[in-house]
Structure formats: C-alpha cells, structure tokens
Amino acid sequence: MKERFLEPFRGMHEIIEYVLPKDMPEFCLGCKNCFFRGEDKCPHAVFIEPIWNSILEADLIVFAYPVYALRAPGSVKALLDHFCVHWMVHRPEKEMFSKNAVILTNSVGAPNAAAQKDVMTSLNWMGISRIRRLGIGLMEGVIWPELSEKRKAFIYKKVDALSRQCMNLKKERMRIKVKLYFALCKKMHEAGLKSSKEAFLDDLHYLNNGWIKDRRKQNAANH
Numbered sequence: 001m002k003e004r005f006l007e008p009f010r011g012m013h014e015i016i017e018y019v020l021p022k023d024m025p026e027f028c029l030g031c032k033n034c035f036f037r038g039e040d041k042c043p044h045a046v047f048i049e050p051i052w053n054s055i056l057e058a059d060l061i062v063f064a065y066p067v068y069a070l071r072a073p074g075s076v077k078a079l080l081d082h083f084c085v086h087w088m089v090h091r092p093e094k095e096m097f098s099k100n101a102v103i104l105t106n107s108v109g110a111p112n113a114a115a116q117k118d119v120m121t122s123l124n125w126m127g128i129s130r131i132r133r134l135g136i137g138l139m140e141g142v143i144w145p146e147l148s149e150k151r152k153a154f155i156y157k158k159v160d161a162l163s164r165q166c167m168n169l170k171k172e173r174m175r176i177k178v179k180l181y182f183a184l185c186k187k188m189h190e191a192g193l194k195s196s197k198e199a200f201l202d203d204l205h206y207l208n209n210g211w212i213k214d215r216r217k218q219n220a221a222n223h
C-alpha cells in the first residue's frame, strides 16, 4: 500500500523514508530532559532529531504500518512518545499548523480505526489539521501474495484515489479542533509564565513565538 501510494510522487518529489524500529530503536526513558532541558538533551536525540527535522521540512507526512493486536505497533508508539515535547501543550512548531498527513494501515481482517487513532491523536496535538486515513483488511490472506488479483485491484483503487487527493501538496488551513486546542494552550502558558517564579521552556517557547504576552512585569508591578 505504501509503495503504491508513493509511486506517483517518485521522480517528482524528494521522498525521505524512515523504517521502524531500525531508524528509531529506543523507548522513551521518561527522563523528561526534553521538557525541562531541551529536546537536544534527549538520550535518543541522535535518532529523533533527523526524523523530526524531516517532518518539519515535509509537505506531506505519511505513516504506514500494520495493525498489531488491534493497535499501532510498539515501534510506532515509541516514536510518537519522543514527539510529545512538540505537542501543543508543550512546544509546538508553527510549520505543523499547515501540514497534511496520511495514515496507511493494514490488518488481516480487524478494523483499523483504533490503530490509526494512536498516530492521529499525536498528529492533532502536534498541530496538524488535515489527516487522511486509509485502513484495509487484507481478508484473503496474511501476506500480499496470497491475495487474489481482484482483491489487490480493489486495494490499489483505494490507494490510488488517496494518492490523487494528496498530489497537490497544498498547505492546509488550521481547523476548528486544532484552533481550540491551541487557544487553550496559549491561555495555559500565559498563566504559567505569569504565575511561576521560574519560566519553563514551554512557556518561553510560546513567548518567543509571539503567541502569548509577557505579563510578569505587570504582575510584579501589582505587588
């Protein structure tokens, strides 16, 4: 499905692919260095940084994975855990607000929605508004060569339609759900900056991006 989806893009656009768990073989250790000291202090920065930089530069982000035990495979979740620092509640990047993403999944026969939701939730919280999804149950076999030509043609048709929808790579407008999350996060960080003695990286990130006002002086003057 992934190869077929990317076929029309090949030769026309640069495609950067990462394979899990090879390109990010570590679980988050819960050290919280990313939150308190900076994401460059993550013990797995050597794996995470190149992937995150590729995501920031990408016009289209594609996640492709099989359904394992009705959910996303652990290797995908391990990657997502490392991106939590870029959620809107922490330090989102403005590039994410206009991006498009695609989630491609397959199972033998189980519904795919719950497995897609793991990635969808993360991408939404990272600020991506437009996420297209395609999930397929192979049905006739466990591996691709076991499928009949008819079944393969049906899957190709669905994948091709999705590819066509994504071809223009246009920037997306921020949708209402993401706007709402972001507005709440702005309020939270403005209040955080005003009330705490020591400014947290997350609050400063919001301040430096011009998303919130610095009310610390006003607060000090009132006392």
Ligand SMILES: Cc1cc2nc3c(=O)[nH]c(=O)nc-3n(C[C@H](O)[C@H](O)[C@H](O)COP(=O)(O)O)c2cc1C
Binding pocket: 065, 066, 067, 068, 069, 070, 071, 106, 107, 108, 109, 110, 111, 138, 142, 143, 144
């Ligand atoms: C550990 C494991 C768990 C799986 N769990 C499910 C499942 O819950 N439901 C399902 O329909 N298929 C399940 N599968 C089958 C995969 O979704 C299937 O291998 C996939 O469709 C084929 O993709 P692949 O060729 O990329 O491995 C599981 C496979 C593995 C290895």
